[in-house]
Amino acid sequence: MSTRTSETTVTFGHPFRLAAIGDAQPxxxxxxxxxxxxxxxxxxxxxxxxxxxxxxPAIAVRGGPHAFHRVDPADLEAALEADGKAPRSV
Known part of the structure; x- marks a missing residue:
């Protein structure tokens, strides 16, 4: 079985929350x-x-610990929509 990995970025104009991450993110x-x-x-x-x-943290943040959070794609999409972004696939 073959697998593939893709990487993209999303931009939030306002602080946001995702169920998989306890704290609000800037x-x-x-x-x-x-x-x-x-x-x-x-x-x-x-x-x-x-x-x-x-x-x-966000890409522009230098130093400090980085964490990887497994998130629900629908939750991420909803957060982007709530932030005022056009719907997009992630």
């Missing part, structure tokens, strides 16, 4: 990593998401 641009695995047995190539991870 506005900024955050790295998001998505892991997917191939769905076998189909006549075409397809993948299913196995994990979505958000790295804290």
């Amino acid at each position: 506005a900024g641009t955050y790295r998001v990593v998505v892991d997917e695995e191939e769905i076998l047995g189909l006549s075409f190539l397809a993948y299913r998401r196995t994990a979505t991870t958000l790295e804290t």
